[in-house]
Amino acid sequence: MPIAVDVLGGDHAPGEILKGVAAALKEDFGPQELLLVGPEERIRSALAAEGVEAAPPILDTDQVIEPEEKPTRALKAKPRATISLCVGAVKKGMAAGLLSFGHTGAAVAAATFGLGMLPGMKRPGISVVLTGAAGKIVLLDAGANPQAKPEHLFQYGVAGAAFARDMHGIAEPRVGLLNIGGEAGKGSPVVRETHALLARSKLAFVGNVEGQELFAGKADVLVTDGFVGNMILKVVEGFVEYLVCQSQAQRSGELRDTFRRLFGAADFADIGGATLLGVDGVVLIGHGRSRANAVPPALRAVRREIQKGVNRHITEALAACHPSGAGDLPA
């Protein structure tokens, strides 16, 4: 079954998205593996110009949710928005997952309402993969749920562990709770209660992880609410931009290139986007600024999530938990 691709979402859509699709088709994707959602004529001419001989199936539409639009209102006003048609294709079984570089809020809303949640899962969480000193780190939630309850955060630990097991091949992922102190009693009541739920579970819980330990490799999965998660990622992003500007001001091209290379680790685009975990479908949301080179790795990430059965494993892990959300996860 194909992956639905939102051709109109993203700062450089549709041009860069279609260049990226063309690259994926030349590399390791067959045309039947993709379902392109966007303006048919434009898609055909762009792919032809890139030398693609057999174009994937196309769902024709020219509606798109713009960055400044309010998600729920815009989704109602534009029933044929690319993101809605992508979600609809997954819902109807015409696609096995979707990839969008468009409006994150609209993608979260469309997927949550259109696909519903996995059995047992309370709230979706945006899951971002960072590269730290000791390998890959799954950080969630990165913005879907800014006022998470302890049970939501606990479930992010369960879902993130299933994701890390499948996607990063870690048999028993270490789960950490982002907090402003190392001891169990630290943080807000929500964070303290989450600590208790995680500590009582069979997850490999390593306790609180402080901000300065984020990249240190203390945990394979880091749990936090959507406000903190979003803020952290955007601050690091802004800090990188600031440093790149500073190094440019110093006219050091070598330095700038080195920054860029190192900072790739903290950049959405290089890691194939963020997965919306918890909804009943595979949904990858790429960074809006992405260029063509971000498309093939993102498509591979969607394919891998589908092949590995991440969502089935999340559902199984949730079912194995106590109904209170506090219970046992198979080790």
Next chain:
Amino acid sequence: MPIAVDVLGGDHAPGEILKGVAAALKEDFGPQELLLVGPEERIRSALAAEGVEAAPPILDTDQVIEPEEKPTRALKAKPRATISLCVGAVKKGMAAGLLSFGHTGAAVAAATFGLGMLPGMKRPGISVVLTGAAGKIVLLDAGANPQAKPEHLFQYGVAGAAFARDMHGIAEPRVGLLNIGGEAGKGSPVVRETHALLARSKLAFVGNVEGQELFAGKADVLVTDGFVGNMILKVVEGFVEYLVCQSQAQRSGELRDTFRRLFGAADFADIGGATLLGVDGVVLIGHGRSRANAVPPALRAVRREIQKGVNRHITEALAACHPSGAGDLPA
């Protein structure tokens, strides 16, 4: 009136603290401008070894709150802890302000209970100064108040603006609210309500500031709760360490040095520590890792805060606000 210095607080205390004190005494501080709180004999011999002829007055004690101790319990158990004697000296009018590189939680607790709040101020906030693309940025709260209410956050805007006016010479500091979206309706109810309070005030409120804009110079004062503020600062700190390690792994000494220089902007030690705004006294808390070179600039920051009358200006600004906390600040 002198500045009380906690000689035993900090990872490299008392050696580096005393070296730093000696440097300040040789540079631009007279012995009567300082009150050293710590073990008298050790202080005298260390200063003599550094060539200091006239030592400042000393409050003799060898008790200190260790990093792993619980602040309130430790403060009770150690009535002669350096931080408590420093706070006591300010309270009794023996010192005009204090500087400590010790346990942050203990310093916040000792100052809050020992000095009380400025008239009208509800909660203290740790105020950190960052260097961004367009100059200095005051970020608060960095960890004193992890569950801030809208009125607390509003007051951080008022206090931070007074601080930026006095310390950075900005006539009308632009105040921003850290949030996960640009529009007024974004974020949690607490953040939304804070937005309304700030928008109705006479502060130069520039609205929400997103994480990626932190260093961009959109605001001179950035308001957030202690959980988010602490997390942001520590994540940036950890990210810097991670990058320095990466550049070391690449055996690029030039690169490492450049990192260090650029990253100074995000480092407590180079900016003289964090001010605990809101308590009835000038309290500067330096980074625990600080070395001797952090001491003189920190002492100068305390002196400047005292000379400028930051606390008087905060009190006046709060009094000019409506009792609900929503009201008018003199432009």
